[in-house]
Amino acid sequence: MNPEKTVNELSNGHEREDERTEVTPGKRVVTRTSSHEEPRPHPLKAIIIGAGIGGLTTALFLNKHGIDCEVFEQAAAIQELGVGINLMPQAIASFDEIGLLAVLEQSGIAPDRLFYRTAQGLTVWDEPRGRRAGLPYPQISIHRGRLQRLLHDAFEARAPGRVHVDRTFASWYENGWPSPSAICFRIG
Known part of the structure; x- marks a missing residue:
């Protein structure tokens, strides 16, 4: 099981191969749709x-x-x-x-x-x-x-x-x- 994909399924309610959620201690939780896009706030x-x-x-x-x-x-x-x-x-x-x-x-x-x-x-x-x-x-x-x-x-x-x-x-x-x-x- 891909942990990144699982985080997406739990955090967004849907699965997208081009999307990943980053959770870093002490940092804002953000979702990126590609490596060159700006982060957007977590929903x-x-x-x-x-x-x-x-x-x-x-x-x-x-x-x-x-x-x-x-x-x-x-x-x-x-x-x-x-x-x-x-x-x-x-x-x-x-x-x-x-x-x-x-x-x-x-x-x-x-x-x-x-x-x-x-x-x-x-x-x-x-x-x-x-x-x-x-x-x-x-x-x-x-x-x-x-x-x-x-x-x-x-x-x-x-x-x-x-x-x-x-x-x-x-x-x-x-x-x-x-x-x-x-x-x-x-x-x-």
């Missing part, structure tokens, strides 16, 4: 259930790689709810990949030290954090709701109208390839 579309931090971050990464997506959230509105969270440098590196480093540094606090003290004020733990620890990215403390708002605003700027609120996931079914699947939501 894949993703549906994301939940417009929380994970759902919106996923949407931004899919958008970066040229994959169309829509986000469905059961809450009536995106609100800044929650408490403060710490984003470790590894997470900040991921947010930098989708162009959010500067806005996170402006919106959060980047602690340069972590220390624990006893009730008497004696230090029992003290260590540098983020860039002070020699890492390429800071650690950022930010309100969870503010982070969600930043992610929502960034996705809305890149893909307007793709976040749908007041939609509760109800069910889905597949018709069998290559027919499209269906997904059902309750409104309100």
